[in-house]
Amino acid sequence: MGKTAFVFSGQGAQYTGMGKELYECSPAAKAVFDMAESIRPGTIKQCFEGSKEELSITINTQPCVFVTDLAAAAAVAEKGISPDFAAGFSLGEIAAIAFSGMMSYEDAFRLVCKRAELMDKAARDNPGAMAAVMKITPEQTEELCSQYERAYPVNYNSPAQTVVACDLSEIDELCARVKEMKGKAVKLAVSGAFHSPFMTEASKGMEEYLEGKQLREPEIPVYANCTAEPYEGDFKKLIAMQIDHPVRWQRTVENMIEAGADRFIEVGVGKTLTGLIKKINADVEAVNIENKEGLDALV
Numbered sequence: 083m084g085k086t087a088f089v090f091s092g093q094g095a096q097y098t099g100m101g102k103e104l105y106e107c108s109p110a111a112k113a114v115f116d117m118a119e120s121i122r123p124g125t126i127k128q129c130f131e132g133s134k135e136e137l138s139i140t141i142n143t144q145p146c147v148f149v150t151d152l153a154a155a156a157a158v159a160e161k162g163i164s165p166d167f168a169a170g171f172s173l174g175e176i177a178a179i180a181f182s183g184m185m186s187y188e189d190a191f192r193l194v195c196k197r198a199e200l201m202d203k204a205a206r207d208n209p210g211a212m213a214a215v216m217k218i219t220p221e222q223t224e225e226l227c228s229q230y231e232r233a234y235p236v237n238y239n240s241p242a243q244t245v246v247a248c249d250l251s252e253i254d255e256l257c258a259r260v261k262e263m264k265g266k267a268v269k270l271a272v273s274g275a276f277h278s279p280f281m282t283e284a285s286k287g288m289e290e291y292l293e294g295k296q297l298r299e300p301e302i303p304v305y306a307n308c309t310a311e312p313y314e315g316d317f318k319k320l321i322a323m324q325i326d327h328p329v330r331w332q333r334t335v336e337n338m339i340e341a342g343a344d345r346f347i348e349v350g351v352g353k354t355l356t357g358l359i360k361k362i363n364a365d366v367e368a369v370n371i372e373n374k375e376g377l378d379a380l381v
Contacts, residue, residue: 089346089359092147097351105126110160114156141199151349152177154371155349156181163381171355184317203283213246213253213267217266218264223244242361285326308323310337347371348369
């Protein structure tokens with residue numbers, strides 16, 4: 083019998099009203115939202131009523147997406163469906179960590195709020211841009227980035243999609259070069275050049291924040307973005323490194339499949355990961371759970 087993986091959504095998929103149906107239909111999801119509200123008053127209102135502009139601000143986006151991800155996972159688990167593995171895309175990795183028992187939900191939510199502050203400050207102090215590069219290989223994207231002083235492949239999403247981060251002054255030329263290579267480049271509406279050296283100060287700040295914090299062994303394997311392997315060794319260093327190192331999503335999914343996963347449940351906001359997983363391997367099942375309809379259909 084195959085195994086199930088929970089995958090947790092990342093920043094960028096947020097929308098007004100996210101999590102509201104889960105809050106109303108699942109006591110477990112409601113408890114997660116209420117936990118976040120007790121630590122950061124106004125979180126529920128932002129998730130359910132916040133404008134697109136408000137939800138696009140990093141210090142709002144990360145707490146709101148995190149709590150929706152975790153609430154969705156709690157709602158699925160409440161129905162008796164348990165994962166054998168977990169992974170999260172960027173921010174989603176912190177939700178996976180919390181769900182696995184490595185940290186309490188409260189401590190993980192506080193960590194996310196701090197992470198958002200650090201990344202927001204790094205983005206303002208060291209501005210950059212990001213673009214999704216499609217229809218050319220990751221190797222071609224790496225070669226292209228090597229020709230620029232500050233351009234980096236940062237999200238290895240699928241065989242045909244790699245996200246790059248670079249200096250604001252280089253983004254337009256880089257996108258034009260992709261087009262010349264018969265590829266396609268789409269600039270992303272993000273506030274910083276995440277998962278790159280542009281975020282080094284945020285990574286250092288996270289390492290300092292984690293000093294003295296206690297982390298437990300996960301109850302299920304959690305795959306780390308920067309290694310594509312289950313967490314082992316220095317957990318705190320992996321959490322901090324994730325901020326300024328690439329997200330190796332394709333390899334993460336492939337490794338979970340090699341470990342026996344044949345059903346992926348995307349818990350949280352949107353269905354971006356569901357689409358990527360189907361592009362990585364069309365033979366596995368991939369569904370997303372973000373509302374009552376999806377939850378009922380899964381059950």
